[in-house]
Amino acid sequence: MYAIEAKDIVKTYSEKVTLYDFSIKIPMGTIYGLLGPNGAGKSTFIRIIDGLEKQNSGVLKIFGESPNKRLRKQLGIAPQENSFHGLLTCFENLMYYAELYGVNRGEAKQRAEDLLKRLGLGEKMHARASWLSGGMKRRLNLACGLMHKPKIIIMDEPTTGLDPVSRNQMWNVVRDIQKKEKVTIILTTHYMEEAELLCDEISFINRGHVVVTGTPEKLKEIAGKEFLRIRSRPGEYLKFIKMIQDMEGIESATISDGEILIEAKNLPSKISSVTRLLDDQGEKILDLRISKATLEDAFIKLTGSALKEDKTAHGEKKLKVTPK
Ligand SMILES: Nc1ncnc2c1ncn2[C@@H]1O[C@H](COP(=O)(O)OP(=O)(O)O)[C@@H](O)[C@H]1O
Ligand SMILES: [Mg+2]
Structure with a gap:
């Protein structure tokens, strides 16, 4: 019922x-x-x-x-x-x-x-x-x-x-x-x-x-997948990419455009173990980004329109998604 x-x-x-x-x-x-x-x-x-x-x-x-x-x-x-x-x-x-x-x-x-x-x-x-x-x-x-x-x-x-x-x-x-x-x-x-x-x-x-x-x-998920992108020096990714792939909860890890591209469920929770691994490998992290899918992205994809037509209507800035 x-x-x-x-x-x-x-x-x-x-x-x-x-x-x-x-x-x-x-x-x-x-x-x-x-x-x-x-x-x-x-x-x-x-x-x-x-x-x-x-x-x-x-x-x-x-x-x-x-x-x-x-x-x-x-x-x-x-x-x-x-x-x-x-x-x-x-x-x-x-x-x-x-x-x-x-x-x-x-x-x-x-x-x-x-x-x-x-x-x-x-x-x-x-x-x-x-x-x-x-x-x-x-x-x-x-x-x-x-x-x-x-x-x-x-x-x-x-x-x-x-x-x-x-x-x-x-x-x-x-x-x-x-x-x-x-x-x-x-x-x-x-x-x-x-x-x-x-x-x-x-x-x-x-x-x-x-x-x-x-x-x-x-x-x-409708909006697309979330990716973690990491760039580091010296960037000898081939040496340890397999180790990232084998980490628990990681769905894929590839090398693309001089970066490691990682896909996983609940990506933010994986960041610390991935960065620790890079650290152990003597890599110095230069850049780390998550391309995050949002409900707004999904809404736009499905309807072609945004949730708020005018984001500055109440003088507000676009709020970041606070992690749970
Ligand atoms: N009593 C009403 N008479 C005429 N149009 C109405 C009335 N109430 C709502 N509408 C229209 O119905 C549409 C949906 O309104 P509403 O249910 O208030 O939307 P929301 O709550 O999602 O902002 C709007 O275009 C609104 O102008
Ligand atoms: Mg209303």
Whole structure:
């Protein structure tokens, strides 16, 4: 059984097709990413899951059943636009959401305090929501959707527009929630590094359609292979190339253009043993590079378009992929 299953969903807005034969199966207990550029249709799909919009055709199932009020109570949504009240404090906002979902007051108080602490808002419990920083606001937005202990948590662009520190805090929160609450988490993003770091499985979404689904590793393979290239002096590679080939986990090692070209799964983990071998052989390393396949490369290869049309739109630099 899947947490969410959609088959051939079509959604149009006054003739404009927004989702087209949109099919997806989201396994229970995973962190699942919907990765795609702005306008791909991610939020539209979330609104259909949430019941705020109805599809024109196609079937949606939540825990294997047609959506109904009871099932939708199992959903916790942190929408793309913050949905708390700026004039209320963090605590008051959570109590308000608890009331909406029919959580009893005593239980709600405990849950609110616990959540605020876990989400790094303990000291802001009685601060007005509108006074919070951008990152805190996103975490409060998430906390509101968690008050009723949902089984499926949906986060629509949890870190868009946040600085790198706040983004990291949010990533830790997401991991903590999955670990402690044992839920299914669905998140949408157009940041490939976010999808790669957090998600067990990812679907590429483009122009209202699921292009491909897989683990981050599988999807990166679409982009091509990763190579480690090393140039060293005196460069007597023939003497020891066989030794590199025989190292554990190395798929191939060749000499090309005066460099050693190495192919392996999880290349970064092989660097130290390869460099040690070169050192033992009396080689001095002049240059060492990994040509890394990224999710962005895979996305471009499959769709012909980039995840972010304008990388400087938020004044941000292209982030490097942080190793796990
Ligand atoms: N209520 C609406 N009326 C008309 N067009 C809409 C509406 N909501 C979304 N769209 C359009 O549907 C497309 C997908 O939007 P959206 O689901 O918000 O994409 P994403 O969340 O991936 O950025 C966009 O072209 C958007 O303009
Ligand atoms: Mg959106």
